[in-house]
Amino acid sequence: MADRRKGLRLMLRTEDVSFRVSAQPEPKLKDLKTRTQKVDQESGLPMWSTELTAQMANGAQVIAVTTVSHTAPSVSIGELVEPVDLEALPWTNTDANGQVRSGVAFKATDLRALVPAGV
Numbered sequence: 448m449a450d451r452r453k454g455l456r457l458m459l460r461t462e463d464v465s466f467r468v469s470a471q472p473e474p475k476l477k478d479l480k481t482r483t484q485k486v487d488q489e490s491g492l493p494m495w496s497t498e499l500t501a502q503m504a505n506g507a508q509v510i511a512v513t514t515v516s517h518t519a520p521s522v523s524i525g526e527l528v529e530p531v532d533l534e535a536l537p538w539t540n541t542d543a544n545g546q547v548r549s550g551v552a553f554k555a556t557d558l559r560a561l562v563p564a565g566v
Contacts, residue, residue: 457535468502468526470498472519487515490497512553520558527562530555
């Protein structure tokens with residue numbers, strides 16, 4: 448099996464989309480019972496999930512964007528941000544009942560505030 452990190456990447460164009468933080472960044476959890484935080488396999492750094500509202504000309508969609516860093520992204524609810532190098536990661540798995548589930552996860556290298564907080 449090929450290493451997916453070296454294969455095709457689905458980078459998203461975001462110039463026609465505005466992104467607003469709609470929930471505070473939270474640790475991305477590996478285990479809900481123990482509240483163990485997921486760690487990026489490549490870097491060994493903690494993973495964070497931030498809910499963003501993506502506003503386009505024809506509507507909006509709420510997405511969770513994963514970032515990897517020692518600390519949570521420094522963003523606040525309501526703040527306009529730019530997800531740097533936003534990537535779509537299609538996934539498929541089979542749950543405990545044998546049902547196949549699929550979706551798209553989103554990952555960015557950083558969430559950059561467009562207007563500094565408090566301005």
